[in-house]
Amino acid sequence: MRRTAARLGLWLLVAAIVVFAVFPFYYAVVTSLKTGSGLFRVDYWPIDATLANYLAVFREQPFGRNILNSMGVAALTVAVSLALALAAAYACARVAFRGRGLLLMSILSVSMFPQVAVLSGMFELIRGLGLYNSLPGLALSYMIFTLPFTVWVLTTFMRELPKELEEAAIVDGAGPWTVVTRVFLPLLAPALAATGLLAFIAAWNEFLFALTFTLSNEQRTVPVAIALMSGASRHELPWGNIMAASVIVTVPLIALVLVFQRRIVAGLAAGAVKG
Amino acid sequence: MWSSEPPAAASPLTRARVRAAWAFVTPMLAVLALVAGWPLLRTVWLGFTDAELAGMGDATWVGLDNYRILVGDGTWWRAVGNTVWFTVVSVALETVLGLAIALVLAAPFPGRGLARAAVLVPWAIPTIVSAKMWGWMLHDQFGLINDALLGLGLIAEPVAWTADPDLALWAVIAVDVWKTTPFMALLLLAALQMRPRECYEAARVDGIHPVVVFFRVTLPLIRPALVVAVVFRALDALRVFDLIYVLTSNSEATMSMSVYARQQLIDFQDAGVGSAAATLLFLVVAVFTVITIMAGRLDITEGAR
Known part of the structure; x- marks a missing residue:
């Protein structure tokens, strides 16, 4: 019983460490697949994924x-x-x-x-x-x-x-x-x-x-x-492009x-x- | 140990070897003198002149004027304070977290290789990219952090993490901790894996509490690696530039000594004050290095033998 608890604790710790290390990059990938108003909504997995930002990065600069x-x-x-x-x-x-x-x-x-x-x-x-x-x-x-x-x-x-x-x-x-x-x-x-x-x-x-x-x-x-990537207006950064790049x-x-x-x-x- | 020290009376062969050695070292030394020695000397010299960025050639000597300007500049002292605070807090957090992660990853479990690889991800990401990634997650209107904290009811309204002067430096510290803890964890993990088994078996037979074992056995065993890792991280933290410049640009609330020096030099075109600030940062790093080498009895020449 105690061994199972210890094992479970170790697994939880490992999972926490891995999520802590990898999640920000995962979130950058999710963001890079969104355009338009989708960017202003927080999603934890890709919805309506598109590669538009990846093409825009090479086209716009x-x-x-x-x-x-x-x-x-x-x-x-x-x-x-x-x-x-x-x-x-x-x-x-x-x-x-x-x-x-x-x-x-x-x-x-x-x-x-x-x-x-x-x-x-x-x-x-x-x-x-x-x-x-x-x-x-x-x-x-x-x-x-x-x-x-x-x-x-x-x-x-x-x-x-x-x-x-x-x-x-x-x-x-x-x-x-x-x-x-x-x-x-x-x-x-x-x-x-x-x-x-x-x-x-x-x-x-x-x-x-x-x-x-x-x-x-x-x-x-x-x-x-x-x-130094900047968008059309000075105040709003092109976050989709930045994340794709x-x-x-x-x-x-x-x-x-x-x-x-x-x-x-x-x-x-x-x-x-x-x- | 070095085994082929030259005999007392150097043979022609040995002398030829020594000549060849110098010929092999000289190109590297020449490049290093060009890109490190000379620019450092010029920077120190420019700090005593009224040089402007365009046309540093016609600078004239002004003695300690630039240093007087620095001493009277509140922004400079703010930058010094920020740098020291950033270094102390981020290195302390990274050491504790890094040690904890190293201890977890040292335990045997299936999939350990994958977990170690995952931990390397933040280290592999360029600092600029991690600054942008976190800048987006910490965004005051659309950021994930505010969204999650609001959802959990931990905050009542969105927080401007990188713009609020009271929070911005903490945001910088948090991102730095995320980015560099893996480096710390892997160096400490390497040290943990070289521990001799016997000490632990003896402790287990005697029924000593694991916490006591950690402080009495584990910590002393990995102390040398710990000291080196902390010193390296601290040296890195003292010269922090990229992260702060990208996350909060030239905001005074987070400005480090490096950011201040570059702003004077490039944005204000004042090569004199910029160079004086850079020289002071160099002195701080140099003094810190000498103190730690002496205090930690880090035998650097060990590697040269």
Whole structure:
């Protein structure tokens, strides 16, 4: 009897947690399927579902372009940071050189920077390089939060690799470059995938720099486009469109996170717990 | 432990390795210096000038004038207060709730994998999207929250959650708790799963009450992970921008230090005051980091070995 009660309690708790976590997104989906006066009525499940908002988002503004912008910026950010971080992580994890501890400390302290603390300097830099209102400019600024994170996590992973592999390669006359690209790179593929995915999500979601360093609707990334969506009148926001756009950009993220659930948790743990 | 420390007399091979290491680190360092070091130094410098957003090149030195403006600005102090209150309350709630969720998810039950995946959903949703989603649910006229509370008879008339100055910061805190508790829960869950079984079996044999076991065994065991998670969340909360900017825009009732600095810099084009405010936020975060590292004896260099 007591066991059944305990089991029931556990199930209720789990159900409460799951509803708490998932319901707001479910409600966004329900809202995104409603138009007109339906929006001003609270429904807990879709009634008269229509995809009109999903079409309107692409027709009324360059949302397709915004999605491509976000993908481009995030992909560029991930590719450059992984390349730079892989080389740096090899040095930090496998070679004992003077100043290594200090180096890792400064990299870690950069990851603590509030983005606002560099905003005016970054604004000036981006303008000075002629990259204002451009996607490469955004990707460059994103290095400030993707680089420290990728270096740190890849260093953690690379330290675990067996020393014998590297020694065997060196005996065979391989230089450091060959060791990294031919010996370590294949072994690190899962770690690179997890780190790259987390960096991709961070770049995809970034808002402050994207809001500040872009001007035209055509150069905006998805978060800025959603935040600045406005309707015909200044006072009423197009909630149906906003929810449709939100669902469009969130579904791929949720899918990725669910598929890579284990790896993401491992990556977060490596980045946070060991930091 | 690091096993291949260089021998006392460095061999040519070792020296070549060290040279290669620096060659490998340099590109990353150069980029980091360009996008982090240089902009930070420029921001600190601009905080002592009368720079305007357009044409920051011809700024002239004005000493501490911008800091005097900040000290005399009630809005700035409001932003400081909001930031501190937001950080303390949201991190406290997230820690307690995160720990509770982690304890539930650590128990074995069928469908546990699915429940864990569901908990990751708020974490995966972009902050802007969650701010918009909650902005809609908290809408004063058409929102689900008001509708549900009215239906249950808990409120007599619709509440303007994000517009009422007394409630807006609480609305921001609630959304932040929803969004970031999963991160906390998963970090703590990882720590819970590494607990040694023996301590618990001993406690059970001795018939110790589960609450006592929680405070005397579980908490000390997961303390290191708990401290790290709290510190990371607090650092994140101190620089909060996206959520507040989207949920309540530039309202003074919820303005954080980040929102204030950006408003000065971009909306008012005052790069001087904006940079001074940004520098102060940086100092707050830096001091907080140093204090927690020393107080929590968080050995950061542990990871470097």
